[in-house]
C-alpha cells in the first residue's frame with residue numbers, strides 16, 4: 001500500500017487528478033469489477049506520461065484504458081494504477097484530416113467528421129470506444145475498420161521515454177490486431193485519420209442506418225463488452241453459438257444474449273467469475289461441436 005501512497009504524492013505534485021479505491025465497474029461498459037487501488041485521470045498528454053513514468057519508477061503495475069468497452073475487470077479489483085484517458089478528448093479537423101486525442105470517443109469523432117462533410121469513419125458510429133482503444137483493437141464494423149482510415153499515431157514509447165509518430169502501415173494492423181497489443185510498451189497519445197470529402201447528408205444517413213442496424217441486432221439495453229469472441233475464418237461466432245443451443249444460457253448474472261449470441265450480457269449483478277465461467281462453457285461447447293477453441297476479443301484484466 002505504501003507504493004500507492006507514494007504514487008498519490010507524485011500524481012498530486014504533477015497535478016494529475018486521481019481517486020483511491022474507485023470501483024472499476026464505473027470504468028467499463030460491462031459494469032463489472034472491484035476497486036482499483038488508484039485511478040488516474042490525466043487531462044493532457046503530459047499528465048498521462050507523468051502517471052506512466054510515476055508507476056514505472058515506483059514499480060507499480062498499471063494499465064491504460066479508454067472507455068473500458070472491451071475489457072473485463074476482476075471482481076476483486078486491480079491492485080495497481082488504472083490510468084483512464086477519458087479526459088483527453090480533443091478533436092480537430094483540418095482539411096480532410098481528423099486528429100483525435102486518445103480518449104476522444106468514437107461517437108464524437110464520427111459526429112465531427114460528419115459535420116465537416118468527411119466520409120470514412122461512419123462504420124465506427126455506435127462503437128462505444130475511444131480513439132486509443134479503437135486503434136489498439138483495430139476496431140471495425142460493417143465492412144470497414146480503423147486501418148482503412150488511419151494515417152498515423154503519436155505514441156509514448158515507455159522504454160525510451162520518447163514520443164514517436166508512427167505511420168499506419170507500420171502498426172501491424174489486421175483483424176482486431178495492432179502492434180500496441182504486442183508488448184504494451186507503446187501508449188497511444190493521439191491519432192490522425194485521413195478521410196474523404198463527402199456529402200454531409202449522405203454521411204449522416206449512413207450513420208443513422210448503421211445505428212439502426214446496431215439497435216436491431218445488438219443487446220444495447222444491457223451492459224456488455226461487445227462481441228466476446230473473434231471471428232474465425234468460415235464461422236460467424238454468434239451464429240454457431242446460437243446453433244449450439246446456447247442463446248440465453250447463463251451463469252449467475254451473465255448470460256448469452258437472446259438478441260445476439262455473440263454477446264455476453266450482464267443481466268444484473270454479474271461477476272467477472274460468472275462471465276469467465278460462461279466463456280469457458282461456450283469454448284468447450286464450440287470445441288465439441290466445431291473442433292476449435294474460439295479466441296476471445298474481450299481483454300481480461302488481471303488482478
Ligand SMILES: Cc1cc2nc3c(=O)[nH]c(=O)nc-3n(C[C@H](O)[C@H](O)[C@H](O)COP(=O)(O)OP(=O)(O)OC[C@H]3O[C@@H](n4cnc5c(N)ncnc54)[C@H](O)[C@@H]3O)c2cc1C
Pocket residue numbers: 029063064065066067068069070071085102126127128129130131132133134135136137138139140141180186187188189218220224225226227299
Ligand atoms: C455494445 C458494444 C458494441 C461494440 N461493437 C463493436 C464493433 O462493432 N466493432 C468493434 O471492433 N468493437 C466493438 N465493441 C468493442 C469495443 O467498443 C472496441 O474494441 C473499442 O475500440 C474499445 O475501445 P475502448 O476505448 O473502450 O478500449 P478499452 O476497452 O478501454 O481498452 C481496450 C484495450 O486497449 C488498450 N488501450 C486503450 N487505450 C489505450 C491507449 N491510449 N494506449 C494504449 N492502449 C490502450 C487497453 O489497455 C485495453 O487492452 C463493442 C463494444 C460494445 C460494448
